Amino acid sequence: MEKKSRVLIVGGTGYIGRRLVRASLAQGHPTFVVMRPEIGLDVDKLQMLLSFKAQGARLLEASLDDHAGLVAAVKQVDVVISAMSGSFNRSHNLKRQHKLVEVIKEAGNVKRFLPSEFGMDPSRMAHALEPGRVTFDEKMEVRRAIEEANIPHTYISANCFAAIFCPNLCQMRTLLPPKEKVRVYGDGNVKVILVDEDDVATYTIKSIDDPRTLNKTIYLRPKDNILSQNEVITKWETLSGKVLEKIHIPAEEFLASMKDMDFAHQVGVGHFYHMFYEGCLTNFDIGEGGEEATLLYPEVVYTRMDDYMKQYL
Ligand code: NDP
Numbered sequence: 001m002e003k004k005s006r007v008l009i010v011g012g013t014g015y016i017g018r019r020l021v022r023a024s025l026a027q028g029h030p031t032f033v034v035m036r037p038e039i040g041l042d043v044d045k046l047q048m049l050l051s052f053k054a055q056g057a058r059l060l061e062a063s064l065d066d067h068a069g070l071v072a073a074v075k076q077v078d079v080v081i082s083a084m085s086g087s088f089n090r091s092h093n094l095k096r097q098h099k100l101v102e103v104i105k106e107a108g109n110v111k112r113f114l115p116s117e118f119g120m121d122p123s124r125m126a127h128a129l130e131p132g133r134v135t136f137d138e139k140m141e142v143r144r145a146i147e148e149a150n151i152p153h154t155y156i157s158a159n160c161f162a163a164i165f166c167p168n169l170c171q172m173r174t175l176l177p178p179k180e181k182v183r184v185y186g187d188g189n190v191k192v193i194l195v196d197e198d199d200v201a202t203y204t205i206k207s208i209d210d211p212r213t214l215n216k217t218i219y220l221r222p223k224d225n226i227l228s229q230n231e232v233i234t235k236w237e238t239l240s241g242k243v244l245e246k247i248h249i250p251a252e253e254f255l256a257s258m259k260d261m262d263f264a265h266q267v268g269v270g271h272f273y274h275m276f277y278e279g280c281l282t283n284f285d286i287g288e289g290g291e292e293a294t295l296l297y298p299e300v301v302y303t304r305m306d307d308y309m310k311q312y313l
Helices: 017-026 043-054 069-072 093-108 132-149 197-207 228-239 251-260 263-278 305-310
Strands: 007-010 031-035 056-060 080-081 112-114 154-157 181-186 191-195 214-219 227-228 247-248 290-292
Touching: 007 017, 017 031, 017 043, 017 112, 017 197, 031 043, 043 056, 069 093, 069 305, 093 112, 093 132, 112 154, 154 197, 181 228, 181 263, 191 197, 197 214, 227 228, 228 305, 247 251, 251 263
Parallel strands: 007 031, 007 080, 031 056, 080 112, 154 214, 181 247, 214 290
Antiparallel strands: 191 227
């Protein structure tokens, strides 16, 4: 049997990172997780790291600020996956991945690098609105650095994480289902794509040793989870047995709401606009340079959104 690649996960205690660690272990990869000294007194992070160790992962002490240490860590593996946080809070953590690119280039042994993407395809977002475009711009800068350094790579376009977009019926500023009223973006008929976060991790790990995904973007498009906001609302109404009042928000009004918000929410409004008004997740066919995950890995039984929402009843 082909040997499974050794995987290093950077950002392993994060929201998607912890799922990548679990999926890597579940799929039998020797799994390494960066343990940053900067976590300091964050006892929750430390305990999560120790729980990964108990499940068979190896913790590697390394920091993005310690070049030599990071090179030594990267030299122990075949695949590096970054799950560094996005740019919602002006932290620009995505930019810190340039360090990682330098290190991977110097180490010279990495067969595949997956930078932190896991959302909309940034290469299709050159027109994105300020200030939310920071996410796409920073992800594209990292892509350019990877490609200039000739690092073998895969980009994961995971669309909407279910917990953040589905049970709340696509409402901003809440994760729970609305009780009486729901704000509907435009006519509510634009299709988005919702993916269980554990499925995101499963498909991601499936792709890392697959020659079909080399230097490509993998789009996660589970057919039954390509839904309009109206369809999401109807699913919840059917499950809960309660009909909600619908308040339709025209695009101009939605965009105007940005002006009194803080930076993070302005970023959010921009992203929601592109997804729910413009249809940026579904208004294109996957062309050359892309593959669709459920077609590559039909054996994965992905979570349907009705089942996902049942947890919230
Ligand atoms: P998190 O906010 O959970 O953070 C991930 C990790 O980033 C942290 O655990 C930490 O790693 C690392 N990190 C944070 N700050 C620093 C720092 N200063 N230096 C080094 N490492 C740092 O990230 P998410 O899981 O929310 O986001 C990961 C990716 O997913 C992003 O690209 C984001 O854009 C995308 N995303 C997609 C969504 C979707 O719906 N499709 C929704 C949300 C995010 P450590 O474990 O070492 O402490």
